[in-house]
Amino acid sequence: MNRLARQRFLQPGTFAWLAIPPLLLQCLALNWSAALTWPTYGLVICALLKLWRGSKPFDRRLAALLQLLSAGLLASQLQGLLATILQLIAVSAAFAGLLGHELGGMLSLRGLLRRSLQLLLAALPLALVLFLFVPRIAPLWTTELGPRRGAVTGLSSNLDPLSIEQLATVNASAARVSISGVETLPTNGYWRVLVHEQFDGRRWQHRDAAFSRQPNRGLLNESEISQWWVVEPSSTRAVPWDGRSKPAAKDQWVTSEGELMVGAASRQKRSFRLSKGTDPMGWQRRPPFKSERKQPPASLPRLNELGGRFRSLPTNQERLVAVERWFKSQPFRYSLTPGSMTDLDNFLFESQVGFCGHYASALAAVMRSADVPARVVSGYLGGRQIDPITGTHYLELRQSDAHAWVEVWLEGSGWQQVDPSLWADRNVLDNVNQGQQQTFNSWSDQANWSFGEWIQGQWWGLDMAWTRWWLGLDQASQQAWFQAVLGRQQRWLGLLVVLACMASLSLGLVMVQLRLGSRQPLEQSLRLLADLGVTPMPGETFSELCQRAATAHPDRSRLLSAMAHHHQVLTHALLTAHQRREHLHQWWRSQRELASAKR
Amino acid sequence: MPSAELTLGLRNLYIIPSRFGALWLATTALLLLVAIQTTSNSTLLLAFVMLALMLLAMFLTHDTLQGLALRCGEPAPSFAAESATYPLLIETRHRRPPLRLRFRKVPESAFVQLSAGITLVGLSWKPEQRGWQQPPQLQIETIAPLGLFICWTRWHPPKQQLIWPRRRPGPVQEKHPPRWRDGLDEWQDLRPVREGERPAVVDWAGVAKGRPLQAKVFSVPEDVDRILEPAPGVSTEQAMEHLADRIWTLQKRGERYGLRLPSTSLPPMRGLQHRNACLEALATE
Secondary structure, eight states: OOOOOOOOOOOOOHHHHHTHHHHHHHHHTSOTTSTTHHHHHHHHHHHHHHHHHOOSHHHHHHHHHHHHHHHHHHHHHOOSHHHHHHHHHHHHHHHHHHHHHHHTTSSOHHHHHHHHHHHHHHHHHHHHHHHHHSOOOOOSSOOOOSOSOOOOOSOOSEEOGGGOSSOOOOOOEEEEEEETTOSSOOTTOEEEEEEEEEEOSSOEEEOOOOOOOOOOOOOOOGGGEEEEEEEOOOSOSEEOBOSSOEEOSTTEEEOTTSOEEESSOTTSOEEEEEEOOOSOOHHHHSOOOGGGTOOOOTTOHHHHHHHHHHTTSSSHHHHHHHHHHHHHHSOOEEOSOOOOOSSHHHIIIIIOEEOHHHHHHHHHHHHHHTTOOEEEEEEEEOOEEEOOSSSOOEEEEEGGGEEEEEEEEETTTEEEEEOGGGGSBOTTOOGGGGGGOSTTOGGGSGGGOOHHHHHHHHHHHHHHHHHHHHHHSSHHHHHHHHHHHHTTOGGGHHHHHHHHHHHHHHHHHHHHHHHHHHTOHHHHHHHHHHHTTOOOOTTOOHHHHHHHHHHHOGGGHHHHHHHHHHHHHHHHSOOOHHHHHHHHHHHHHHHHHHHHHHO | OOOSEEEOSTTTOEEEEOHHHHHHHHHHHHHHHHHHHHTOHHHHHHHHHHHHHHHHHHHHHHHHHTTOEEEEOOOOOEETTSOEEEEEEEEESSOOOOEEEEETTOSOOEEEOOOSEEEEEEEEEOOOSOEEEOOOOEEEEEOTTTSSEEEEEEEOOOSOEEEEOOOOOOOEEEEOOOOOOOOTTOOOEEEEOOTTOOGGGBOHHHHHTTOOOEEEEOSSTTOOOOEEEEOTTSOHHHHHHHHHHHHHHHHHHTOOEEEEOSSOEEEEEOSHHHHHHHHHHHHHO
């Protein structure tokens, strides 16, 4: 049984290399202008170089650590389902690589994988206890770790429809929302994003509120959450919402214009939750600012003249009705290819062809000239409901669902939504544009989906379910369940955490030990023989021990000699992998028979 | 008082985080900070898994050494100032991850992967003095399975190793005592007689029986006895070193030699046993 000491054999880092592709794949998805992106690239490249060029044992360890660190940084930037799966693969492979390096060829690749997963699983109870019980803390300081620049499609803070001869319809996804407690999702709802209140005679501009966190104190219970949103990267910090729901986390707030802001940087995928709101929100009751009453410039004489006609009417409500009547009396046509126009006068009184941007700009300008506070709102309209076989149904908003409408200030009822696009004649649409109309989208009919779209819908369904569940485990939900479990006894939380940590660490140790002990066939055989009352004597070989046991138990001599034989062959003979497996299998069988004979 | 056998357990094992362990902990702290700043659940969980692995690794590294039983083997004699091998028997009940054995202040170390049973490990060290020497303190250490902690123990192996004096060529006093030589009849072979051959080696008996004139061939042609003594005017240590070298050379040439030292004296003989006896006498003089 004696074996000469042998030099440690450095196993080629098979698993360490396996961690690299998932990391690189995720690097491709990062936004170049995010603060954490470049450190992540640097770490992945360092890990790659250490693996490639590193010759010292410490280099291999460092490579594994760098891989784990870069996986952690990637996890903080990419939180989707696919990204999480890739991160899991990278972490497992990096860990198996580290273990393989330290155990130095002690285990086969399969054994190594099994052992590393076993260790990770053993560490999981303690990690979960810490994850669930240690109270979360809000970010220590206010930073924008996310990207500031980057190519994104979507809404712009500058609404200038007159410069657009042909509206490009991008079919990329903009956002997905899942609403709890609703069977049929509202596919004709208006989801507001940006408010454009500054008009210079041509463009409606959005005034970007200075970045100031307005902490939302009221954290709500899990049961009140009604909407889960996943918003694709966009150029705006404001995110789509219905204008009524309430923010559910500390880093969300509603501006005085009625825009919903979330703390996460806009150039990356954002996920957030909203809770059900019933009462009108403060933004709807907020009286108009001076900028929201500002008259259109004198460069639009005909528009001002039109607006001036309605000023004589006593209330804003009546003026709005009169303007609507005027719009409907004119032969306005809705088109995504309106051609170029010089100004709004040109649109209102000559071409009279345009898309939502034209109508919203024109109506808001006319209302202001009629002395009614008005502003343009851009966001999304409609969307399609997707019912994945795997999860909850959700509403998908695409960039082609982008829409613009108007809000006017009516005495007594505050800011009211008006969509002038609905006043245009839709029966004379250009044939080309028929498939792209926001309110009558052909692709909201599921029969028109391609197989690729179906797969994407299913995947996004899984992603949505994952996001709902994983993002749901946040500070608010943690406090809610502390409240539910501990009630007023929260001062015992510290003791509870310590006890749970000790228990889970013991559990982890038991998990590691159990499997290790039972895997050695010789140990098992010795235990079996000990149960038969035969224990090894000093200097006795396993064969001699089996012989002695056979003398004591002649009825089991066949099994005992078979065990001794397989052990001898496995220890001393030169075997192929197949023969080795065969002998091990035979040994296991003899042991099993011996154990059952004993019973 | 060094014990003959050492079983590693809680009382004699020490464990601290390694340099890599400190780096691991720093990485965990960094990930925790990133997780807090970006409110990322995945990063937070990864940081906690790394922390849990660190705690588990402490126990696992300790388990790598715990329960090992160490005993000394029978050390073979060796020369001073040359690499000597000290045998150690390590007994374990199950397979162990790699561990490292070395004598303290000795650069060489041995990485061992133990399987169940008793393993013989030869550890090298370089003794400077002759005589019965005790090897330096033994250090057994491991960082397996994750390299996050270093667990070690130190032990003085009790069994002494005989160290012969260093081999250094130099003057040795040789004496050739008068010797009654028999065995001229014990020749091994015959060869043709050369010009000027001594009459004593001629096989006269064969000639008498009618065979041609042949000379006897003896196995040791120059069979001269020597008694080796320390050269006068040389320090004792140096004299011992010269004697050790001379004994080694004579033994290699297969010659007979004896040794006379102030306290011992060994008659001229041949063979390994004689050589070892002589070298031991030199070592312990």
